[in-house]
Amino acid sequence: MKTFATLYRRIDAATSTQHKRQALIDYLRLAVGDPEQYASAAWTVYFLAGGKPRQMISTKLLRQLALEATDLPEWLIDECYHSVGDLAETLALLLPPATRVEDAPLDLWMNERLLPLRERDDAERLAALRDWLDAMPSDDRLPFFKLVTGELRIGVSKLQMTHAIAQATELDAKLVAQRMMGYTQANRAPQAQDFVALVAPAEAGEDGRPLRGQPYPFFLAHPLQAPLSAFPELLGPVDDWLVEWKFDGIRAQFIHRAGEWWLWSRGEELVSDSFPELAALVEFLPDDIVLDGELIVVAPRSDARSAVDDLSDLRPFSELQQRLGRKVLTPKMLRDRPVALIAYDLLEKDGRDLRERPQRERRALLEEVVSRAHSTAMQVGADLPLRLSPALTQPDWESFARQREEARARGAEGMMLKAMGAPYGVGRQKSGANLWWKWKLDPMSVDAVLIYAARGHGRRSGVYSDYTFGVWSGPPEQTDRTLLTFAKAYSGLSDEEMRKVDATIRRTTIENFGPVRSVRPTMVFELGFEGIGASNRHKSGIAVRFPRMLRWRQDKPVEDADTIEALRALLPGGGA
């Protein structure tokens, strides 16, 4: 734990990405040169690249640990937690100092202590924790509890980790990215050999090709924010671009190799088990093939549909959400919320990596493969959960812009623009002509009133940074109208604005409920969001997707904020 804790502190203290990267590189160089450290380094990479094992110790148990070990009343521990804004840190600050010191490497901690805790009962877990903590120096406790609570939040991304490994080992970053695929899956316990496999010199012929069920790194898109008038100069003629809808589902890679299949989400989690209906694809698709596409819920039906690019039956993201994170998929769920994969790229065919081939060529092969699978399925009357993302055509960018306005009605968020001549890249490429662009619709927005505020976490602990917003239940002439909540948001303000909002919240507090305060309505914000739907989560009966503050409307009195009618009008079909 000491080695990991030292690295954690060094990264945490770093105030620039360069210092952060240097800390990673220094650590990795030492680890690569010391076989004794391989097993613990395997876990260190796992955690720093964002890996989160399934819960080992519940929050409830950790709170109980605090109660028993500190002899403080529960309300006071809560008070401390609200002041600190982070459970791991609260525990680290509250627990009494160690009475002895012993150290064990991270792999031993994980494999022999923490993971086996899942098989124990709460009393045993508590006793084990107290015993271990009694031998743990105060400095190591924050990283320890961060691991245990699964919230490292140290500002290292998988991409940074990939680059640090590449730099420390002098390997090609693309090769490392390929080796990292799937490394941080939740139910994985990385071993010494996994670390070796990450940092080993490139083998002859190893060109970053994935093994068996391993996916390719996803190619990620950049937001396109230029005005339409700049498009011809920025992008050139429309014929050079593949234009598609930007679907509002889950990005996924479907792999069919050697008779088996795997489905990977964009978060590099293996999600095959959550979408068993895709097993049907194996029958109709050729072997040794990899598709990139979007998973989305479609209307249930039993007969085959006629067109492979029929998208008339896409359901909103909220329905897909109901399928995610379920431990058990009921037959009813599978029947009522079936998914389909809308394919938009072909990364491998006949076992050959196609990523260096131009988009134009990959698209032609994709159309061929998906159409053939579709027609074979048609012949046997099967409704194959596979669609082809239609290639949209228009004579010019203005026409595309007009067509883009239909996106929401079609269940899409906007359009994707992909250069016809470009290869399939790795991750979010910085610049160059070969980018993928996401050309999203402007967010929907309303002017809403801040009515609740909670203290934030991490960098914002202690600051009122998380807000709940409401709109009026009726027009101004209705004297008994109230504010109905519909969204929570915490991003979009500058630090300076947040300081002012924080001060106003403290001044206008009506009531404290633990970490949350209700405030007198005085502040209006223009709140932007990407999607809207009916929901019983909020009083308004409406919930929105990706809400964020676009602007603080200091010019606007609260009486002039929007009403629930304005929000309802944005619902698909205009509300009512």
Place this chain on the structure above:
Amino acid sequence: MTKDLIVPAAEGLYCPPGKFHIDPWRPAALAVITHGHSDHARWGSGAYLCHEDCAPILRRRLGDVRIETLRYGERRDIGEVRLSLHPAGHVLGSAQVRIEHRGEVWVASGDYKLEADGVSAPFEPVPCDVFITESTFGLPIYRWRPQAEVMADINSWWAENARAGRASVMQAYGLGKAQRLLKHLDANIGPIVCHGAIEPLNQIHRDLGIALPPTLNVGALDKAGLSRCLALAPPHAVQSGWIRRFGDHSDAFASGWMRLRGNRRRRGLDQGFALSDHADWPGLLQAIAATGAERILVTHGSGEALSRYLREKGYDAWPMATEYGDEEGEAEPNVEADTDGA
């Protein structure tokens, strides 16, 4: 039941039988001052009464005002009460105010800490019936490490920077924290620079016979000197042009607030050292117990939490509203003024 000897009034804490205020935040006829931080020693009162070592600080802060002074333990009868000042260990000249009236004793602590800092007279518990305590760090998450350990960390941070050829810029409140740091910095590591807002306060200390290492103005150093120096500056100075003189440097802040990661991260500093001139949680409890008081009034900081905890322990303890420090104390990390020397 007798009447309270100290009550909250519009101008600040007020002693009716003595007809004076303690650390009033609005002008009063007679202001008894516990210490020289700007949230306790405010402008506009008719006359001031404070410890003799606090007087030069008050003069520097408030200009030509009427000041009377007392030594620690010296008694003064004011109105119907007998008043004396006792060491609070917070900063130079800081005092607890003891008030005796018809056999009843009240003590207003001002700000205090228990650990001897080598600069101010160490805190002395004063037996009393009612104790008015501060609670800036009145939550059990606040526990200070011994000063010697924190100073060793600070000196090694400085030494490491000096070896790497970059300046060490330390933010610290100008009164109290700065001199406490100076007292324990290892001057063998390199030259020490003090910002212009701190140096006059150093001089006040030196004039009173407190030995501090030599301090320089930033302009007195050449490039080589700057690359090894440690510079002390009040928090507001780091946004000024002054900081640019140091080029590539490592920055740090010495304050009790640095105990929390969020406060360190939010400031974007390389280092945060949890060194405070206020009592930590165990210190508050120890000081309260040592007074023998049964009734406790808790001012600025975590007044609600500390008083509730004390009530559950059998004390007659209640929060008392004041305008010292900041609301709840938690807001403090955003405040840049040189106020309460946290």
